[in-house]
Amino acid sequence: MKNRSLSFWxxxxxxxxxxxxxxxxxxxxxxxxxxxxxxxxxxxxxxxxKNYITVFQDGGFLxxxxxTVKFVVVTVILLNVxxxxxxxxxxxxxxxxxxxxxxFFMPNLIGGxxxxxxxxxxxxxxFDALGFSGWLTNQTTGFWGLVIVTLWQMSGYIMIIYIAYLxxxxxxxxxxxxxxxxxxxxRFWNITFPMIAPAFTVSMFLTLSNGFKLYDxxxxxxxxxxxxxxxxxxxxxxxxAYSENDFARAEAKALxxxxxxxxxxxxxxxxxxKREVDL
Amino acid sequence: xxxxxxxxxxxxxxLLGLLWxxxxxxxxxxxxxxxxxxxxxxxxxxxxxxxxxxxxxFKALDFxxxxxNSLIITVVGVVLIIVFSAMAAYALQRNHSKISGGILxxxxxxxxxxxxxxxxxxxxxxGRVHMLNMxxxxxxxxxxxxxxxxxxxxxxxxxxPVSMDESAELEGANRLQTFFKIxxxxxxxxxxxxxxxxxxxxxxxYLLPSLVLPQNQYTIPLQxxxxxxxxxxxxxxxLAGLALSILPVIIFYAFAQRYIIKGVTDGAVK
Numbered sequence: 001m002k003n004r005s006l007s008f009w010x011x012x013x014x015x016x017x018x019x020x021x022x023x024x025x026x027x028x029x030x031x032x033x034x035x036x037x038x039x040x041x042x043x044x045x046x047x048x049x050k051n052y053i054t055v056f057q058d059g060g061f062l063x064x065x066x067x068t069v070k071f072v073v074v075t076v077i078l079l080n081v082x083x084x085x086x087x088x089x090x091x092x093x094x095x096x097x098x099x100x101x102x103x104f105f106m107p108n109l110i111g112g113x114x115x116x117x118x119x120x121x122x123x124x125x126x127f128d129a130l131g132f133s134g135w136l137t138n139q140t141t142g143f144w145g146l147v148i149v150t151l152w153q154m155s156g157y158i159m160i161i162y163i164a165y166l167x168x169x170x171x172x173x174x175x176x177x178x179x180x181x182x183x184x185x186x187r188f189w190n191i192t193f194p195m196i197a198p199a200f201t202v203s204m205f206l207t208l209s210n211g212f213k214l215y216d217x218x219x220x221x222x223x224x225x226x227x228x229x230x231x232x233x234x235x236x237x238x239x240x241a242y243s244e245n246d247f248a249r250a251e252a253k254a255l256x257x258x259x260x261x262x263x264x265x266x267x268x269x270x271x272x273x274k275r276e277v278d279l
Numbered sequence: 280x281x282x283x284x285x286x287x288x289x290x291x292x293x294l295l296g297l298l299w300x301x302x303x304x305x306x307x308x309x310x311x312x313x314x315x316x317x318x319x320x321x322x323x324x325x326x327x328x329x330x331x332x333x334x335x336x337f338k339a340l341d342f343x344x345x346x347x348n349s350l351i352i353t354v355v356g357v358v359l360i361i362v363f364s365a366m367a368a369y370a371l372q373r374n375h376s377k378i379s380g381g382i383l384x385x386x387x388x389x390x391x392x393x394x395x396x397x398x399x400x401x402x403x404x405x406g407r408v409h410m411l412n413m414x415x416x417x418x419x420x421x422x423x424x425x426x427x428x429x430x431x432x433x434x435x436x437x438x439x440p441v442s443m444d445e446s447a448e449l450e451g452a453n454r455l456q457t458f459f460k461i462x463x464x465x466x467x468x469x470x471x472x473x474x475x476x477x478x479x480x481x482x483x484x485y486l487l488p489s490l491v492l493p494q495n496q497y498t499i500p501l502q503x504x505x506x507x508x509x510x511x512x513x514x515x516x517x518l519a520g521l522a523l524s525i526l527p528v529i530i531f532y533a534f535a536q537r538y539i540i541k542g543v544t545d546g547a548v549k
Contacts, residue, residue, distance in 0.1 A: 114500065213394070
């Protein structure tokens with residue numbers, strides 16, 4: 001398509017215009033506004049780094065950051081353990097293994113908002129009836145509530161990623177090891193585990209960035225409560241903008257958020273590339 | 280020995296499966312109970328069972344309208360994302376200039392920008408030109424979703440030899456005809472993947488539509504949030520509403536299960 005620039009632009013323009021108007025122009029405007037006293041419509045003065053300084057003095061934001069980091073660490077570990085375990089179970093040959101795959105994956109198709117409401121019923125009404133009362137009324141149960149919802153939603157997703165890699169392991173390799181007298185545990189650690197290492201990288205990235213960006217179940221399960229104690233980063237930014245109407249500071253927070261999420265994504269890409277070279 | 284371990288694995292998996300569907304069981308059984316029935320026993324089957332909750336929440340949710348809104352936004356949005364992303368990916372793959380490479384970089388780097396970073400100026404801008412409605416929302420989805428879609432199309436288009444394009448052109452087809460008659464039909468497997476991923480994303484989205492849509496264009500998740508605010512602690516109605524809102528997803532999953540699992544795998548792994 002070299003010398004046909006007309007058709008090239010005809011093909012590229014629709015998405016390019018949408019990308020510019022929806023992502024890049026707002027992002028650039030956002031960077032600019034974060035240095036002003038923008039109120040969502042206009043701005044009157046340049047503030048320099050003042051918004052950014054207040055972001056790091058904002059106890060609510062720092063609390064949300066810490067809460068989010070704890071949440072991400074716990075869910076990344078548990079999702080990978082549970083996802084891999086489920087994958088190892090359902091890739092064994094037994095009647096109904098395909099049906100179980102379907103079951104484990106199903107919650108992933110339901111939106112986070114609806115999932116949060118489903119579990120709000122379970123944590124408050126069902127747990128209460130079973131004698132575990134008081135769930136979602138303090139930070140600890142709110143935290144574990146969010147973790148449980150996320151595990152229920154995402155484990156099946158992580159499972160199918162592991163399944164995709166598990167199915168690529170040639171059966172001859174496993175059989176050969178079996179003949180050589182390797183125990184199931186040895187087979188797992190020395191053959192299966194190294195061969196599914198790329199799946200670990202993929203699901204690590206997905207669980208990390210999904211964890212940092214979590215919003216919907218946070219809104220429907222705890223709405224950040226009680227007293228903002230379960231507010232995560234994304235919700236803190238949305239609330240600063242649309243509840244407190246502090247748009248310039250919300251934008252500064254969003255850019256700090258971008259740097260955190262972006263740094264993690266780049267580290268991840270770097271790490272993946274490096275390992276691909278090592279292999 | 281081998282047989283018993285197989286049995287143990289099957290049994291453990293089966294029990295885990297039961298644990299996984301237990302929330303659905305709780306929602307479904309309690310949605311047929313009266314408020315008293317839920318209070319009396321959350322775990323039992325409904326007795327007496329009543330369908331009233333469904334009739335009432337169907338009305339309160341204005342279910343047909345929110346279902347219609349969700350369908351219009353998802354179908355129109357996904358079709359446009361597919362067509363425009365495939366076109367862009369084709370042009371970018373077949374053109375090896377610096378500009379082409381630069382544009383591709385723009386699309387890929389956009390994937391790193393979290394939604395919250397652009398959300399406030401984006402809605403302010405669209406508000407200024409009176410586009411805070413479902414058509415503005417669909418346009419926004421093209422902007423947000425095209426990066427991943429183009430990225431997925433790229434790889435497949437690269438595997439189609441350029442000689443296909445050339446022979447079509449020798450027979451007098453122009454670029455658009457070559458693309459839509461020859462190339463696009465060859466992309467069907469990846470189009471299914473792109474379609475599935477975007478259907479899931481658009482159908483379940485909450486935050487963006489909540490900032491963009493007026494109340495008469497509410498989608499199912501938005502209507503559900505609104506409904507929960509109105510009927511707090513009326514779990515009999517809320518549960519029937521939740522069951523209704525999940526139903527379309529379950530139907531979709533039942534019919535397209537194989538494609539969904541393949542699509543989601545491809546989207547994550549590629």
